[in-house]
Amino acid sequence: MTSQIEVNNLAKSFRVAKRTSGVFGALGSIFRREYQNRVALSNVSFAIEAGELVGYIGPNGAGKSTTVKILSGILVPDSGTVRALGMCPWKQRTQYVQRIGVVFGQRTQMWWDLPVIDSFHLLRDIYSVPDAQFRRRCGELTDQMNLGAFLNTPVRQLSLGERMRCDLAAALLHSPEVLFLDEPTIGLDAVSKLALRQLVKSLNVEHGVTVILTTHDMDDIEALCSRVIVIGDGEILSDGPLTELRNSIARERWLTVELEGDQMFSPPANTTIMRREGNQVWLRYDPVITPTPLLISAIAATNNVRDLLVQEPPIEEIIAHIYQNGQP
Amino acid sequence: MKSQTSGLRLYLSLVVACLRGQLQYQASFVMMALGQFLVTGLEFAAIAALFYRFGSVHGWQLRQVAFLYGVVGSGYALAEGLCRGFDQFSAIIRRGDFDRLLLRPRSTILQVAAFEVQLMRIGRFLQAAFVLAWALMHLQPDASTLIVAAAMVTGTMCTFCGLFVLQATLTFFTIETPEIVNVVTYGGVETASFPLSIYPGWLRFTFTWLVPLASTAYLPARLLFKAHGPILHILILPGCGLLFLLASILIWRFGERRYTSTGS
Incomplete structure (x- = not known):
């Protein structure tokens, strides 16, 4: 019995160049640099089953985004293994990312100057979604997320709430099996937050998409996640249902x-x-x-x-x- | 098995998207293109003036140098227009946009190449193409000369594309691109526009054996004008540009693997 995502003993540290202050320091650093090792992940293991909705939380600098980057195949760990959708994310990158979706709350993956629908068409070509399937999927998502009113608006003119909904739709056009959401509700107003949560919930429940959510908003966690993984200083501090987390602490x-x-x-x-x-x-x-x-x-x-x-x-x-x- | 949208089609849709974004600022585009046309045009006027004064350089007439100039200029403008993304790559890395490209099931080479296409480069291209056409008219070309000229432009374009790729690859290691690469690119445009025989040995060596601009421009032109060698022999030379580009892509792949294992 294997899980959809299995993470074993991940470790990753970064070499950070020490900066010396002043002009002479900057000049000197061209010739001789001192490096510091900063441990981002020291020993991270967990397994996620298909259809789970997992919250992945931790303070700033705890290793959340490093984990997400490794799990989405854009960063290679120093040691440890990941088996996701039967693949190793960083070794089979192009095959793997075809089946996952990633949304960053801070950045859009759409084309800034173009209407939303143009970005969708480009993503269709990037992910090679057959035309008939694309039209059906695009229609579904437009209805579900209520995008009809601004499909022809350039992305830069959208409000943050509208943009997040479009970004979520954009990440779903190729029907991914696993969805990574990195602080999706950051900066959203109360109404947009609720709408987004509802969308994520229904994706998970109705379409069985596995969702891994990093956030600082505990309301997101309470509203959505049946399971919470807490990371701090590169280690897993706690992993289990929210109620258990509550009881264990107090x-x-x-x-x-x-x-x-x-x-x-x-x-x-x-x-x-x-x-x-x-x-x-x-x-x-x-x-x-x-x-x-x-x-x-x-x-x-x-x-x-x-x-x-x-x-x-x-x-x-x-x-x-x-x-x-x-x-x- | 789902069939993949072909790389060329994807490149074209990405390029068209990029251009549509730029055409939102039409006036700016027209001004920039015109500016490029005039600046490079003036540069050529200066060269022409010198030739009218001094006649020839190392046995090369103005129209022959114009031919070289046109080949190198249009090859460079094409490369600059088609894979500007590599030139901007350090910004792409710093903004974190490269991570986004890695999240897509496509080669990063293709995505970076199409990341930014600058239509205003057409100004420089047109200027160089005019000079090339003018030179060709005076040389009374036959079909084989035209084929050679096209191969030379393509080879030169490939070489410059390769240089852009190499320049971007350095970013994987340093994050900030050393200006030294620009010396080779811009210096290459200037150097290769003239007969290589006028330069000192180390410069000839660099642009023959390290960066094959001589093989794509000067050497085939010399064969064409001076030796009238068989066309197939002449055609092999610009092929070096393609090899250079392929080698650059291999180095890029190596750099990319290193980048993803060290992280940002």
Whole structure:
């Protein structure tokens, strides 16, 4: 039983030229350069099954884009193996990239001065999509992503949200089996973000496209990903379902108490006050030690309470905790 | 098995796309093309003036030098127009555009060549072609001369394309292209436009054995004018340009492999 993508013990480091400051330093560096080794990936392994929607997250410089570059065949690792769609991405580059799609949130792959539809035609030729198939696919994507209104607009005149939708469609024209999305929602407004998420979700569910998503937006992760891989300092820190990630880090809950008036409030045993603003108090507690119903009745019994709200800590908190401590 | 869109067809669609983008700025295109035409035209006028004053150089008449000038100039303009992407390659790498090309199931050579096509180069091409036509008219060419001339232009174009490819390949290793390559390219245009015999030995050596511009321009022209050698023999010489281009492409492939394993 082999997975669609199997990554084993990837390691990659870059040689970075040390820059010496000043004119003489710059002159000197022409003749003699000192190099520093910067480790981007030290030992990365994971496997992804067909049809999964995986979030790949980590702080800046953790090795996310290095991994994506290796997985999409444009970078060769120092050691380790990748087997994706039965191929080695960097050895069979042209065959391999025919079956994957890549979208960079920061950069477009379309032709800046040309109407969107012209870019689609060029991509048809680049990927050798037969004409009948292209027309069907292009029609489908245009409907689904609502591109009809600006197919004839030059790319440079599109809004960021429109451009991202077009870029997503452009990456799907050749019906890839695996889709890499690198920060697809960066800079988008709330409505465009929601629309894009919905598109990605339906691609994954209805067409069975495997999606690997890197992002800094934890709402993307919560809305889309059943599985999250966290990378930090070139190593995998955690890999599993989002709920598991949550539980492993903290079973912690947050309770917001809104008091009637500006009265005194003393926290019950085993809880801590995170902060207090006027008549609102934020508490954190462990629901296993202090069951939620008991805590609420204890507070209601001793205080004059107007409202109560129980929450899980936001995913950002959990991720930040992992980034800082290295381990869940 | 899905059949692949042919490389030539893809190159043409990419080129057309690039031109359509440029034609959005029509006035700018016309001015640039005209500018190129006039600047290079003036350059040739200066050469002609010198010949009217001094007669000939090493036994070469003005119309014969004009023939060389036309071959080299139009070969260069074609190369510059058709694979300008290689000339701009360090910018392509720095902007990260090369990664995008690697993500496509096509050879990078083809994609970089079509990355930027400069239609305004037509100004220089037309000027050189006019000079070439004028030279040919005075030489009263037969069919074989015309064939040789076409082969010479093609060979010269291939050599310059090869130089552009080599220049771009250096970027894989240094990121910034050393200006030294321009010395060979621009210097090559100037040098090869005149009979090679007027230059010192090391220069003749460079443009005969390292960069085969002599084989694609000067040597076949000499055979044509002075020796009247059999046409097949003359035709072999411009073929060196094609070999040079093929060798450059091999070196490019090597550089590309190195680039993807060191990363940016």
